[in-house]
Amino acid sequence: DIQMTQSPSSLSASVGDRVTITCRASQSIGRYLNWYQQKPGKAPTLLMYAASSLQSGVPSRVSGSGSGTDFTLTISSLQPEDFATYYCQQTYSTPRTFGGGTKVEIK
Amino acid sequence: QITVKEPGPTLVKPTQTLTLTCSFSGFSLTTRGVGVGWIRQPPGKALEWLALVYWNDDKRYGPSLKSRLTITKVTSYNQVVLTMTNMDPVDTGTYYCVRDVWAVAGTDYYYIDVWGKGTTVTVSS
Numbered sequence: 001d002i003q004m005t006q007s008p009s010s011l012s013a014s015v016g017d018r019v020t021i022t023c024r025a026s027q028s029i030g031r032y033l034n035w036y037q038q039k040p041g042k043a044p045t046l047l048m049y050a051a052s053s054l055q056s057g058v059p060s061r062v063s064g065s066g067s068g069t070d071f072t073l074t075i076s077s078l079q080p081e082d083f084a085t086y087y088c089q090q091t092y093s094t095p096r097t098f099g100g101g102t103k104v105e106i107k
Numbered sequence: 108q109i110t111v112k113e114p115g116p117t118l119v120k121p122t123q124t125l126t127l128t129c130s131f132s133g134f135s136l137t138t139r140g141v142g143v144g145w146i147r148q149p150p151g152k153a154l155e156w157l158a159l160v161y162w163n164d165d166k167r168y169g170p171s172l173k174s175r176l177t178i179t180k181v182t183s184y185n186q187v188v189l190t191m192t193n194m195d196p197v198d199t200g201t202y203y204c205v206r207d208v209w210a211v212a213g214t215d216y217y218y219i220d221v222w223g224k225g226t227t228v229t230v231s232s
Contacts, residue, residue: 001170034218036154038179043203043222044154049210055218087154091217095206098154 006099012107023088032092109133113226129204140209149200201225
């Protein structure tokens, strides 16, 4: 299986801050990387696919980059609705493993 | 409108078999590039990918649970059924049914674009 490692596991930030979350794959996965956001008690929702393609309806302050083994999700100016847990997922091969999640909390 | 829906909360005893039926609408599981699968989340923990069945009946399983899982599509009823044998308290959590589709038609890029609300499975004697 391909292992996905996210860092940090949690972070505290203020509204307006720039936030970057990292996801690392245990082997090269090209650009087969998706990002999801999950709020408490809710199902996840898709933010980014193919590493850097923004899902329809997701605000442009969210961006993704990377290829191979190292990927980042960046929120350029954190908004109140962005406080949530973020997961990366590789779709290079099955099982389509997820990272351990990054919880973004209010400072 | 495209939806997937899991059943209501389930309580099973250790060693029993869990059966979950996902009902979906607004799309067909005979359409090329479409899959329906299951993902679970133990309380306070990360997402775990369990199983997926594609439009062509190709089935994929997470290796750690593969010996305990069976996924079946019932095309005529727009349903996908997951069975998990030999349930244990560590299997307690929220189980999500999802639609997994081509991000761009004809490519290998897939994403989960539709999630159910999730159903709580509790394993306890």
